[in-house]
């Protein structure tokens with residue numbers, strides 16, 4: 001019986017449960033650990049997750065302010081709402097955004113600019129467009145620190161030589177018109193963001209608006225990512241005969257980072273000691289080891305040779321691609337590091353990551369675990385090995401039918417063009433065109 005046909009004892013769901021048991025406690029410990037603290041304008045803050053509930057020490061807005069450029073008035077000074085004819089008020093002292101609030105002088109209309117503090121005692125704002133004249137002529141602005149200098153009933157607000165020291169209004173506003181009340185956005189002491197919130201730009205803006213300068217965020221898992229194989233060459237180096245460029249380290253590093261992990265990517269040759277020494281030397285600064293390659297039935301299986309004696313279990317999973325898998329805690333030279341070992345074929349590595357690890361990391365990063373599966377009709381007949389849960393890559397055609405690419409796990413170009421993963425469950429050997437097939441959107 002060939003390796004491909006050998007019945008595998010473990011189902012993908014069983015392996016996923018095993019990985020969750022291994023990685024779950026690692027992520028839980030990170031959630032309980034002392035948070036990282038990032039400045040609210042740190043470029044690395046977007047996408048991080050709040051470690052604690054954050055409350056506002058001030059109300060937002062911090063003071064009553066004007067929603068419009070216009071005049072602050074006391075509604076009572078404008079007379080009865082039903083009365084005919086214009087209401088004329090003397091122009092009082094002006095307030096611009098940034099000025100402290102000043103007392104409102106009874107019987108005046110006080111120019112206020114958008115965002116300016118409402119003069120104390122005024123109870124409505126009339127937009128400048130509704131005033132006559134509908135513009136501000138020369139204004140007297142008390143400026144910073146002038147609040148105490150303004151005496152109620154004192155000097156008129158418009159400059160003495162202003163062309164218009166009075167303003168007329170045709171209508172009477174409702175009390176509160178165009179006033180943005182202190183605390184109407186967020187009362188003092190209110191929760192700005194609960195613990196566990198993934199930070200979006202708007203949330204960052206809200207924190208800054210509340211004066212939060214430093215944000216405690218959840219620690220991210222640090223992954224030591226190792227791609228193995230004597231044939232695996234760094235992109236940019238000359239490609240010797242029999243060798244291939246390293247696709248897996250960049251692919252997996254990008255996928256892990258997109259799922260919220262910090263990644264140290266390293267390439268090692270097929271020497272088991274190179275891997276055990278690496279884990280013993282650098283593993284302590286990481287929470288998780290992820291490897292690609294070196295785990296199947298060949299003569300030089302570096303990862304299996306290094307990590308099986310160190311405590312990692314290698315098994316065949318009833319899936320294709322991704323048949324060979326390793327999972328367990330690797331004990332190397334005093335370092336104990338949870339390890340996941342993916343097969344070397346690039347598609348196998350990518351699909352293994354999507355199935356077993358990325359959903360766990362995404363949840364820790366405040367992201368949805370993955371997209372839900374849905375049923376779509378197949379555009380063509382498909383065969384599948386019945387002893388394997390097959391994961392096929394593909395896309396939807398113009399009619400919304402599923403078009404699959406061939407199953408081989410070296411077909412990275414097809415993977416890069418795929419928009420979906422299709423599931424053909426254990427026990428199914430054939431699906432006819434038109435039959436429903438379970439798919440999930442795929443973004444790795």
Ligand SMILES: Nc1nc2c(c(=O)[nH]1)N[C@H]1C(S)=C(S)[C@@H](COP(=O)(O)OP(=O)(O)OC[C@H]3O[C@@H](n4cnc5c(N)ncnc54)[C@H](O)[C@@H]3O)O[C@H]1N2
Nearest residue numbers: 003227245246247248293294295296297323343344345348
């Ligand atoms: N006799 C058997 N042979 C194989 C079996 C089996 O059951 N019996 N399983 C096959 C399956 S399925 C897979 S998957 C692979 C897994 O092999 P390894 O995990 O040991 O991976 P490697 O042999 O190291 O590499 C496989 C393949 O992928 C290429 N590769 C590896 N790393 C990279 C990389 N970083 N970037 C690009 N390409 C990479 C490598 O050159 C090989 O072509 O085993 C089958 N064999």
Ligand code: MOO
Nearest residue numbers: 321322323348409
């Ligand atoms: O199970 Mo392997 O991952 O098909 O190529």
